[in-house]
Amino acid sequence: MVTEATLPNEPRSHYENVNKAFSKQSDLYDADDQANPILLAWRQQVYKHVNLFLKTKSNILELNAGTGIDASYFVEAGHHVHCVELSDGMVGQIQNKINKLGFQDRLTVQQGSFENLNLVTGRFDYVFSDFGGLNCTDDLKKVTQHLPKLLNEHAMLTWVIMPPICPWEIMWLLKGYFKQGLRRFHKNGVMAHLEGEYFKTYYYSLGDIKKSLGENFKLVKCEGLGVLSPPPSAKDFINKHPKLYHQLTKWDEKVRSTFPFNGIGDHIIATFRYTP
Ligand SMILES: C[S@@+](CC[C@H](N)C(=O)[O-])C[C@H]1O[C@@H](n2cnc3c(N)ncnc32)[C@H](O)[C@@H]1O
Numbered sequence: 001m002v003t004e005a006t007l008p009n010e011p012r013s014h015y016e017n018v019n020k021a022f023s024k025q026s027d028l029y030d031a032d033d034q035a036n037p038i039l040l041a042w043r044q045q046v047y048k049h050v051n052l053f054l055k056t057k058s059n060i061l062e063l064n065a066g067t068g069i070d071a072s073y074f075v076e077a078g079h080h081v082h083c084v085e086l087s088d089g090m091v092g093q094i095q096n097k098i099n100k101l102g103f104q105d106r107l108t109v110q111q112g113s114f115e116n117l118n119l120v121t122g123r124f125d126y127v128f129s130d131f132g133g134l135n136c137t138d139d140l141k142k143v144t145q146h147l148p149k150l151l152n153e154h155a156m157l158t159w160v161i162m163p164p165i166c167p168w169e170i171m172w173l174l175k176g177y178f179k180q181g182l183r184r185f186h187k188n189g190v191m192a193h194l195e196g197e198y199f200k201t202y203y204y205s206l207g208d209i210k211k212s213l214g215e216n217f218k219l220v221k222c223e224g225l226g227v228l229s230p231p232p233s234a235k236d237f238i239n240k241h242p243k244l245y246h247q248l249t250k251w252d253e254k255v256r257s258t259f260p261f262n263g264i265g266d267h268i269i270a271t272f273r274y275t276p
Helices: 012-034 037-051 069-076 088-101 114-119 167-175 178-185 206-213 236-240 242-255
Strands: 002-006 059-063 080-085 107-112 124-129 151-161 190-194 197-201 217-225 267-274
Touching (some): 012 190, 037 069, 037 151, 037 267, 059 069, 069 080, 080 088, 167 178, 206 217, 236 242
Parallel strands (some): 059 124
Antiparallel strands (some): 151 267
């Protein structure tokens, strides 16, 4: 069910480009996800992390829900999920899942921006955002300002977000790819190119996330995702260097929850408890 069309008025071009890019991706998104072993392993790591904190029958608010892959996982595990998603195509995919899987009473979708969460009603036990959707905002505060009105006391929040330091990308510097190697350090965002569309993305450290949430949110766990091992875009690496890939993932497992590795990687998984 689409409850409301709430695309923000400005800046139009950024949202239009994000909408177009992800709508173009939406038809093949699930098939690409299934065909990428790194992405599948990362989703399992995210679920393992979230399941440490998710209480039974939780009411989850999922930001930038994409096609609803994670939402379906949580619904199947007995939770209720309300998705906020910007892109027409992605919202269509979530609706298809609702109808096909008979999730009408447990999965809802609202088209709009996570910067406009004032348009969402209800109280939630968990707010979740996966795989870098929040890197599309130029200011996390535009999202976090709305959270106190939406969260139950002791609600949890898990955001999977791209940080500025990604060792795998820094290694590009050794190959002479300076632009790629340093791209995450641009303070004013970096132009992303997806499906022929261009829009800016912004990289956020654990410190940036903490600052945007304020003192009522206490960090309970943070771990790196793809700290030393390759990102999903380098999935061919697995076939070319299977032993090295295996070794890198082993090292990831060992270090990803300890400082400073818990704040670096292709993404980080950061979880906070809301204690107003
Ligand atoms: C990389 S995809 C991740 C999707 C999903 N979370 C997943 O794990 O597959 C990023 C998603 O963020 C959405 N998005 C980007 N900006 C948004 C905004 N301002 N409000 C809501 N969704 C947004 C995009 O439409 C896209 O579906």
